[in-house]
Amino acid sequence: MAALLPLDLSKNLSLFxxxxxRPRPRKPINPQANKPQVPAAFGLALIPHLYAVxxxxxxxxDNSYPRAYRDTLIKDTSIxxxxxxxxxxxxxxxxxxxxxxGLYAASVIVGNYAQLGxxxxxxxxxxxxxxxxxxxxxxxxxxxxxxxxxxxxIWQVTAAYIVMFWVKAGYKxx
Numbered sequence: 001m002a003a004l005l006p007l008d009l010s011k012n013l014s015l016f017x018x019x020x021x022r023p024r025p026r027k028p029i030n031p032q033a034n035k036p037q038v039p040a041a042f043g044l045a046l047i048p049h050l051y052a053v054x055x056x057x058x059x060x061x062d063n064s065y066p067r068a069y070r071d072t073l074i075k076d077t078s079i080x081x082x083x084x085x086x087x088x089x090x091x092x093x094x095x096x097x098x099x100x101x102g103l104y105a106a107s108v109i110v111g112n113y114a115q116l117g118x119x120x121x122x123x124x125x126x127x128x129x130x131x132x133x134x135x136x137x138x139x140x141x142x143x144x145x146x147x148x149x150x151x152x153x154i155w156q157v158t159a160a161y162i163v164m165f166w167v168k169a170g171y172k173x174x
Contacts, residue, residue: 060076
């Protein structure tokens with residue numbers, strides 16, 4: 001995996017998945033050193049929203065009143081029912097990601113506070129991100145109610161990664 005991504009897995013990458021708790025200097029000494037970074041978990045929560053807005057068309061989404069997007073989309077008659085349902089699922093998936101990111105961020109901070117091993121922090125963080133990607137894809141693209149259990153199972157795996165941060169940190173701090 002390290003060959004596919006320019007990542008050094010011997011370093012602690014967990015804090016790159018959530019907003020950094022360290023303050024950044026106002027004027028960087030080296031402009032190349034502090035490139036703007038989008039934390040991965042936050043980006044994964046926003047991708048379904050961007051997909052929803054792009055799929056529905058930018059005429060339906062009103063940035064001055066974004067909370068009306070869902071109602072406007074439901075009332076719109078130019079979009080077929082299947083596509084409309086997929087867009088609504090994408091929007092719901094984005095909201096789910098934003099609702100759970102606080103718990104995930106807290107778990108990463110607790111794991112770092114407990115000084116869990118780098119490999120543990122990286123495996124839990126990457127596991128969370130991969131399962132979150134799978135959850136997003138299943139949420140948006142699975143239409144069949146009989147297969148909706150798969151989305152729930154993937155969400156439970158994602159939640160298990162969060163819980164494992166807390167359990168491992170708890171055992172480490174005993």
